[in-house]
Amino acid sequence: xxxxxxxxxxxxxQDAYGRPLTLADFALEQSIRTDSFLLDxxxxxxxxxxxxxxxxxxxxxxxxxxxxxxxxGSVPPELAREVAQxxxxxxxxxASEGVDVLRTxxxxxxxxxxxxxxxxxx
Numbered sequence: 001x002x003x004x005x006x007x008x009x010x011x012x013x014q015d016a017y018g019r020p021l022t023l024a025d026f027a028l029e030q031s032i033r034t035d036s037f038l039l040d041x042x043x044x045x046x047x048x049x050x051x052x053x054x055x056x057x058x059x060x061x062x063x064x065x066x067x068x069x070x071x072x073g074s075v076p077p078e079l080a081r082e083v084a085q086x087x088x089x090x091x092x093x094x095a096s097e098g099v100d101v102l103r104t105x106x107x108x109x110x111x112x113x114x115x116x117x118x119x120x121x122x
Contacts, residue, residue, distance in 0.1 A: 037054050069083070
């Protein structure tokens, strides 16, 4: 990890994760550092994208899904408040906060490294 991120970067990552990094964690941080995500798109083939563009895609998809679910009344009452807060939240500055969106998506399982060592969305 020190070879890839330097002593300061490796220390920061250990503190941020609060545990040893998995291979997928390491790959995520490599992609963030290089600002290069290789997406596995079965219909068009592999595509390289940036953290800003990928975070915008994930955030937009959440807004669309939550809006549709809210309009159809299919959001369980216990989640309705969280969905309303999410939909009312101020726009994200994807250039500066996009990596936070990606780390969160990775943490909850919406973004994952697949068997072909490419990033996939769930």
